[in-house]
Amino acid sequence: MLTSIEKIIFILLALTSAGFTIHGFKTIIDSVRKGRSAPELKNVPGSLIKAGITVLFQRTILKARKILSVIHMGLFFGLITYAFVNLFDALEGLVPGFTLTYGGAHLAYVPTGLVNAFNLISDLMSGALLIAITVFLVRRFFVKDKALTFRDNVLLNDKVKAGAQSRDSLIVDVFVIMHVSAHLMAQAFRLDQGADPFMPIASFLNSIFGASQIGLHVAWWISIGWVMFIIPYLSRSKHTHFFIAPVNLGLAKQNPRGQLDPAIPLKVPNGNHYDPGAKIITDLSWKRILDSYACVQCNRCQDVCPANFYGRPLSPSALEVNKRYLLKEATFGSHPDRLLLPLTEAVISPEAVWSCTTCYACVRVCPVGNEPMADIVDIRRRMIVDGAELDSGVQNALQSLATNGNWMSKGKRLRGRWAKEMEFSIKNATEEPVEHLWFVGDTASFDERVVPNTKMVARIFNHAGLDFGIMYQNESNAGNDVRRVGEEGLFEQLVEQNMQAFGKAQFQRIVTTDPHSFNTLKNEYPQFGGKFEVKHYTVTLLKLFEEGKLTIKKELSHYKVTFHDPCYLGRYNGGFTAPRKLLELVGVEFDEMPRNCENSFCCGAGGGQIWMGKVAPGERPAENRIKEALTTFEKNPSDKKQLFIVTCPKDMIMYSDAVKTTSNESKIEVRDIIQLIAEAVGVEEPVLTQAVTSPA
Numbered sequence: 237m238l239t240s241i242e243k244i245i246f247i248l249l250a251l252t253s254a255g256f257t258i259h260g261f262k263t264i265i266d267s268v269r270k271g272r273s274a275p276e277l278k279n280v281p282g283s284l285i286k287a288g289i290t291v292l293f294q295r296t297i298l299k300a301r302k303i304l305s306v307i308h309m310g311l312f313f314g315l316i317t318y319a320f321v322n323l324f325d326a327l328e329g330l331v332p333g334f335t336l337t338y339g340g341a342h343l344a345y346v347p348t349g350l351v352n353a354f355n356l357i358s359d360l361m362s363g364a365l366l367i368a369i370t371v372f373l374v375r376r377f378f379v380k381d382k383a384l385t386f387r388d389n390v391l392l393n394d395k396v397k398a399g400a401q402s403r404d405s406l407i408v409d410v411f412v413i414m415h416v417s418a419h420l421m422a423q424a425f426r427l428d429q430g431a432d433p434f435m436p437i438a439s440f441l442n443s444i445f446g447a448s449q450i451g452l453h454v455a456w457w458i459s460i461g462w463v464m465f466i467i468p469y470l471s472r473s474k475h476t477h478f479f480i481a482p483v484n485l486g487l488a489k490q491n492p493r494g495q496l497d498p499a500i501p502l503k504v505p506n507g508n509h510y511d512p513g514a515k516i517i518t519d520l521s522w523k524r525i526l527d528s529y530a531c532v533q534c535n536r537c538q539d540v541c542p543a544n545f546y547g548r549p550l551s552p553s554a555l556e557v558n559k560r561y562l563l564k565e566a567t568f569g570s571h572p573d574r575l576l577l578p579l580t581e582a583v584i585s586p587e588a589v590w591s592c593t594t595c596y597a598c599v600r601v602c603p604v605g606n607e608p609m610a611d612i613v614d615i616r617r618r619m620i621v622d623g624a625e626l627d628s629g630v631q632n633a634l635q636s637l638a639t640n641g642n643w644m645s646k647g648k649r650l651r652g653r654w655a656k657e658m659e660f661s662i663k664n665a666t667e668e669p670v671e672h673l674w675f676v677g678d679t680a681s682f683d684e685r686v687v688p689n690t691k692m693v694a695r696i697f698n699h700a701g702l703d704f705g706i707m708y709q710n711e712s713n714a715g716n717d718v719r720r721v722g723e724e725g726l727f728e729q730l731v732e733q734n735m736q737a738f739g740k741a742q743f744q745r746i747v748t749t750d751p752h753s754f755n756t757l758k759n760e761y762p763q764f765g766g767k768f769e770v771k772h773y774t775v776t777l778l779k780l781f782e783e784g785k786l787t788i789k790k791e792l793s794h795y796k797v798t799f800h801d802p803c804y805l806g807r808y809n810g811g812f813t814a815p816r817k818l819l820e821l822v823g824v825e826f827d828e829m830p831r832n833c834e835n836s837f838c839c840g841a842g843g844g845q846i847w848m849g850k851v852a853p854g855e856r857p858a859e860n861r862i863k864e865a866l867t868t869f870e871k872n873p874s875d876k877k878q879l880f881i882v883t884c885p886k887d888m889i890m891y892s893d894a895v896k897t898t899s900n901e902s903k904i905e906v907r908d909i910i911q912l913i914a915e916a917v918g919v920e921e922p923v924l925t926q927a928v929t930s931p932a
Contacts, residue, residue, distance in 0.1 A: 237452065238329045246329065246460070253464035260471025263567045264480070264529055270575075271522030272510065273501040275491055287486035292316075296485070296603040299835075300536050304375075307368050314365030314416075315478075321358045321419060322463055329456055337426045339434070352434040359423075359435045362416050369412040376405055383535055389549040391585040393561040396554075400561070401533060404474040411466045418459035421445070425452035472568055474560070477532045481604040484530035487523060488605035493596060494759035494808040497521065497610060499617050499724040512724055513617025516576055517562060517583070520611060527606040528559035537598035537608060542838040542857040548591035550584075552598035552608035558583040559611075579615050589615050590627065593857075594720040594843035595803040600834055616722025629849025634723055641712030641733060642678040643847060651681045652708035654690055659922050660698055663705030666740040670705035672697075672776070673743035675757060677750035678713050679885035685892060686885045689908040692921070693749055693773060696910060699919050700785040702776070704747070710737035716756035716804070721844035731764050738766065745769040747776045749910075751805035751884045752842070758809065772805055774814040774883055777913060781821055789918040791823030796876035797912075798827050798865045800891070801836035802884040815883050818909055822916040825876060829861075829868045837861050839890040846886055858894035866903060880906045 238246065277283065290296060294312060297305040327334050333342055340351035375381050386392055393400075424441035425448045431439035445451065470478055491497075499512035501521070514520045537552035538544050544551055562582050566574040580586050592612045599607050620626075626634075633643040641648055655662040665673045674697075680690040697704050715730040746768050748754045758770040780786040799819060805811040812833045819826050831837045840857035865880050880895075882888055891906040914920065 237332075237335075237456070242453075242457075243330060246326075249461070249464050253468055256468035257471060260468055260568075261479075264471065264476070267563050267567055268522050268525045268529070270518045271520050271525040272518075273503045274521035274523040275489075275497055275502070277487060277490055280487070283488075283490075284483070284486035287482050287488070290485060291482045296605075299601050299603070300539065304371075307371050310364040311368035311372070311412075314361045314368065315412075317358055317361040318365070318416070318419075320354070321362075322460070324354075325419060325422070325456065325460060329460065335426060337423065337435070338429065338432055355432065355434040356436075359420075359437050362420050363437050365412060365416050369409055369416075372405075373409040373413075376402065376409075383539060386535075386538075386551050386554050387544070387547070387549065389547075390551045390554045391549065391558065391583070391588065392554055393558045393582075395561055395565075396557055401474055401557070407469070408466070408473070408475050411462050415459055415462040415466075418455045418462070422452055422455035422459055425449070425455060472564070474531075474533050474557075476529045476560075477604060480526065480530040481532065484526055485605045487526065489523075489607065492759040492809075493599075494755040494804065495763070496613060496719060496760065498763075499614070511618065512621050513619070513722065514611070514614040515578055515618045515622070517559060517579060518575055519579075519618070520614060524607060524611055525559070525563070527604075527608075527611075528556050528563060530604040531556040531560060531606055532604055533557055533560075534603070536601045536603065537606070540597040540601050540835070540837075542593050542595060542597070542840055543588075543591040545860065546591075546840070546852065546857060547854040548588065548852055550588040550591040552606075555584050555588075555608045555611060556606055579611075580619070584612070584615065586619070586624070589619065590630075590844075590848075591852075592843050593803075593838050593840055593845050595838035596807050597803075597835075597838065600807055613720055613722060616720075617724055618722075620722045620724075627848050627850055629847045630721060630844055632849070633844070633847035634718070634721070634726060637713055637718060637730065638726055641730065642682065643713060644678055644682045646682050648709040651676075651711055652706060654681065654687050655694070655706060655708070658691060658694060662694060664708050665705035665743055666707050666710050666737060668705070669742035671703035671744050672705075672747045673738075673741055673745070674704050674706045675711065675714065675746050675748040675750075675753050676706055677748060677753045677885065679889065680749050681711075683885065683889065686888050686908075688921075689885070689888065689910050690749065692908075692910045692914050692919070695919050695921075696777065696780075696786070696913055696917070699917065700780045702780065702785075705741075705743075707737050707741060710740065712737070714750075714753040714756045716752040716760075717842065717844050717847075719756070719760070720842070721847075728764075731761065731766075735761075735764060735766055738768075745771060747771045747773055749773045749883075749885060751802040751809075751811075752886070755804040755808050772809075772811055772814070772883070774805075774811065774818060774909065777910075778814045778817055778821075781818075786913075786917050788821060788823070788916050790916055792912060792916055793823050793825065794876055795824040795879050795912070796827065796869060796874055797824045797879040797881050798829050798868055799832075799881045799909075800829075800839070800861065800865075800887060801833055802882070802887055803836065803838050803842055805883060806836055807834055815881075815909060818913065819881065822912050824879075824912065825874070827868050827872060829864050831864065837864070839884075839887050841886040841890050846890070856894065856897075858890040859898050862891060862894045862898055862900060862904065866900065869904075878904045879912075880904050881909050881912065882906060883909050 294309050336351050339348035340346045420438050423438035427442040428447040500510050504510055535553045541552055565571050599609055636645045637643050663670050680686050712730050712733040715727040719727040754772050838857055869878050
């Protein structure tokens with residue numbers, strides 16, 4: 237079809253496009269290689285294949301925004317189809333007599349049925365592409381969906397503020413519309429024998445415009461010319477994720493969700509000195525630099541961020557977007573000095589750094605496997621090493637942890653006081669063997685709002701004949717939140733103290749009522765030699781029922797309950813089943829909140845937030861969650877007592893306070909699941925009698 241001159245022009249343009257594309261991706265690779273080493277990955281080829289299958293079937297995008305995700309699938313599969321469409325378009329231009337119209341009648345060596353199937357798919361997918369891209373264009377530029385914007389208090393790169401994201405989107409939107417439309421017109425102009433039933437859209441256009449060799453040449457050049465421009469452009473725009481996302485998924489975190497990367501890489505090149513954490517972008521691991529190129533900039537992470545919901549200046553999406561533009565300015569913009577800018581000036585504000593609850597929701601919802609939360613922890617680590625000013629509450633908590641082994645400024649000997657107040661003795665696991673070592677945790681040991689639940693757990697364990705004990709003053713805070721605040725040295729100190737205590741104890745497994753302790757004992761202590769079997773108390777309780785050591789004496793059908801999945805039990809460690817089975821066993825009416833299991837909404841306590849002395853204004857995550865529970869109950873109203881069930885000591889505090897601050901004491905009550913278990917099995921608090929002395 238093309239003339240000799242056109243073929244020469246095409247080849248020159250193709251070579252130029254390939255050169256700019258190679259340069260673009262080489263620049264990305266060079267940027268990624270500047271990052272620190274990351275935890276070692278295993279079976280990378282297998283992981284990449286698995287990621288390719290995941291991307292092909294779009295498994296990760298349906299976690300949120302279901303309708304838009306389905307439309308995105310039309311866009312994705314349309315673009316996949318067009319990889320082949322463009323190949324055959326090029327062949328139709330370069331190879332004399334090569335055309336796929338009318339079943340490829342001129343191609344005796346190609347099965348007609350196969351050609352017709354391809355023509356039908358490409359024609360229909362062209363329509364799907366145009367519909368999908370139009371929806372996204374209207375959403376961004378006409379509807380102006382707020383989900384695609386950032387709060388005014390969020391730190392943003394100047395170019396992003398000036399509309400660089402929107403400009404990138406507009407260029408790609410126009411490209412898709414022009415490219416697909418031009419291809420359809422080129423196919424229409426080819427139909428010199430009338431309609432082709434396997435090309436319905438092209439045939440419709442042919443009925444309007446007819447066949448034309450001049451029109452065919454113009455449409456072909458518009459279609460293919462756009463491709464030769466857009467491919468190198470993609471390596472320099474927000475749409476780099478087209479190529480990087482599958483790779484990023486294939487190289488994603490393999491260690492447990494609840495295990496943070498080391499503050500200093502395990503493998504440090506000879507002669508190099510690394511400070512803990514990250515101050516500039518190249519202090520991040522190479523994998524998290526790759527994250528910024530994989531980022532879709534869809535803001536799904538921002539949607540589920542409790543800090544962002546609360547009005548704090550944190551957007552996980554903005555963090556990745558700012559990283560991308562910082563790298564772009566330092567490489568394609570020829571400003572390498574930009575790489576030396578502190579992350580707290582170029583990527584995320586200090587206030588945003590300290591707003592993160594480390595709930596993992598942003599990581600879980602990301603369709604391309606990014607870990608903005610891990611960046612924040614690394615930034616915190618360096619800020620603490622550099623002596624950054626801390627919130628007074630956090631500072632006091634850390635000082636108490638260093639001195640007392642707990643964050644509540646209590647003496648070590650007071651940790652087991654609740655146990656000595658019990659009507660039966662509780663073993664000291666450091667002095668006599670026990671089957672279950674109960675790691676109680678700070679909140680459950682000291683907070684007077686939670687201690688009654690702690691005592692009830694002990695009564696239930698005792699009632700069931702469980703062989704258990706605690707470590708009394710030998711127990712220290714497990715360090716989960718300490719590490720996520722960024723105090724790596726203090727975390728290691730607490731680990732060392734607990735490992736020494738564990739060394740004194742004889743036990744078969746650890747059980748804990750605190751999901752934060754559960755997470756770090758299970759996932760992070762193995763890095764320090766602590767390889768224990770660790771169970772959350774809901775799993776232990778369920779097993780006691782299954783073994784017949786606990787039996788239901790009274791069904792609690794007079795309660796209507798909903799359940800909150802704690803981040804560190806549920807999203808981090810998959811502990812969704814046991815609490816729900818326990819609720820089923822005790823016979824309550826259970827209403828599931830819309831945000832549940834993996835999609836549960838954080839209470840707002842994690843990542844050191846519960847220690848904060850300064851509380852920001854606005855509706856807190858826990859308050860929003862209580863309102864969600866009440867709305868859930870209203871959909872199926874009844875006269876039953878409404879309960880909000882928790883399985884975390886911090887949740888007991890956060891949600892009890894939220895019920896009061898939202899003035900809903902008369903509508904809903906927060907209870908630990910152990911309170912329901914106690915009532916159902918008939919274990920009650922003992923009635924304490926006080927001796928009465930006769931007056932003299």
